[in-house]
Amino acid sequence: MTEQKENKPTKSELEILQVLWKEEPLSVRDVNDILNKDRKVGYTTTLKIMQLMYEKSLLTRKNQGKKHIYFTNVNEQDIQKNMLDKFLNRTFNGSAYTLVMEALGNYRASKEELEAIKQLIEKIEGGQK
Amino acid sequence: MTEQKENKPTKSELEILQVLWKEEPLSVRDVNDILNKDRKVGYTTTLKIMQLMYEKSLLTRKNQGKKHIYFTNVNEQDIQKNMLDKFLNRTFNGSAYTLVMEALGNYRASKEELEAIKQLIEKIEGGQK
DNA sequence: TTTAATCTACGAAAACTTTCGTATATATTT
DNA sequence: AAATATATACGAAAGTTTTCGTAGATTAAA
Numbered sequence: 001m002t003e004q005k006e007n008k009p010t011k012s013e014l015e016i017l018q019v020l021w022k023e024e025p026l027s028v029r030d031v032n033d034i035l036n037k038d039r040k041v042g043y044t045t046t047l048k049i050m051q052l053m054y055e056k057s058l059l060t061r062k063n064q065g066k067k068h069i070y071f072t073n074v075n076e077q078d079i080q081k082n083m084l085d086k087f088l089n090r091t092f093n094g095s096a097y098t099l100v101m102e103a104l105g106n107y108r109a110s111k112e113e114l115e116a117i118k119q120l121i122e123k124i125e126g127g128q129k
Numbered sequence: 130m131t132e133q134k135e136n137k138p139t140k141s142e143l144e145i146l147q148v149l150w151k152e153e154p155l156s157v158r159d160v161n162d163i164l165n166k167d168r169k170v171g172y173t174t175t176l177k178i179m180q181l182m183y184e185k186s187l188l189t190r191k192n193q194g195k196k197h198i199y200f201t202n203v204n205e206q207d208i209q210k211n212m213l214d215k216f217l218n219r220t221f222n223g224s225a226y227t228l229v230m231e232a233l234g235n236y237r238a239s240k241e242e243l244e245a246i247k248q249l250i251e252k253i254e255g256g257q258k
Numbered sequence: 259t260t261t262a263a264t265c266t267a268c269g270a271a272a273a274c275t276t277t278c279g280t281a282t283a284t285a286t287t288t
Numbered sequence: 289a290a291a292t293a294t295a296t297a298c299g300a301a302a303g304t305t306t307t308c309g310t311a312g313a314t315t316a317a318a
Contacts, residue, residue: 010305014219029264045307047266052305066314067265083220084231090143091212096236097246100229102213104249107225111257114250117226120233121243128240139275158294174277176296181275195284196295263316272307279300287292 007074007082012049013058014079020059021076025069137215138208141178142187149188150205154198 009017019034020026026034032046050070053059061068092099109117138146148163149155155163161175179199182188190197221228238246 011219012306018219018222028266041306042308043265044267044309048268048308049306051267080220080227080231081235083216084228084235087212087216087220088232088236090140091209091216093147094236096232097238097242098209099213100232100238100246101249102209103217103225103229103232104246104253106210106213107217107223109226109229109253111254113226114254117229117233118247118250120230121247124233124238125240125243141276157296170276171278172294173279173296177278177298178276180297259318261316261318263314265312265314267312268310270307270309273305275302275304277300277302279298281298282296284295285293288290 007079008086009053009058009074009079013053014083016046016050016053017058017072017074017076017079020070020072025062025071027064027067027069031070137211138182138187138203142182143208143212145175145179145182146187146201146203146205146208149199149201154191154200156193156196156198160199 015035016031019031028043028047028050031050032041032043035041035046050059054061054070057073059070060073061070088094088096088099092102104117144164145160148160157172157176157179160179161170161172164170164175179188183190183199186202188199189202190199217223217225217228221231233246
């Protein structure tokens, strides 16, 4: 059973999770290098945060010699779902509709994606009759 | 010209903005009473945060006798748009599609809302050809 | 095998946000 | 008018998260 407290990663933690979800497992060095493509972060800063994440069970790790390589220990969809729930309530008063309209209105989606969304809507409409 | 720095209200600030957007103007006392329906917050805590928001120009205020009544000084849609942008990038890797699918899949929308979303999609598809 | 590079662990400073106590002023009530 | 209630202002404590310096171990290179 997954811990039920650890669904609210901090900003930095989430940043690291994103990196790992994309190409885990990685060493602290690897993660830090990737983060530094966007912004300057010290190595020990990244190390420290990953250690804290390990203690919180957001990450697991294995020994590779004396070094550690890290794996995520939480599911991307689960985290996204939790964050979305908080965000929706906090910023959009719980209105998925407003959020969706904003998102579609302001960000590009491919033809295929738009079609998939339409299909989902039709499926929902069919179900709710 | 609106300040370009003040688009990232903190959690507490956003909570207060939500209250005011719904029924401004309000006194600190009013806001605090409303907040306390959900969770216990001290009066001076709310006062302090609203004072900080005033200094940051998130709020304006008028004197009513010696008391103050507060008004929001930022637009709800603007703030939502900014927060959505950060959230989308931070949590969904910038994929509006994934976000929309998650939102529609997990939260209720009325028949009218679903129709409106479909229409928006068709409008977008028409435009992008 | 000394030097240089790289790693983990850890403590604590720095930065940011929230919370609250207290002083002071002004109304309201008795 | 004295006592009570309610305001604002403000400083500082408390809570949270991020950042970094330093020590000690290990590996790689000169």
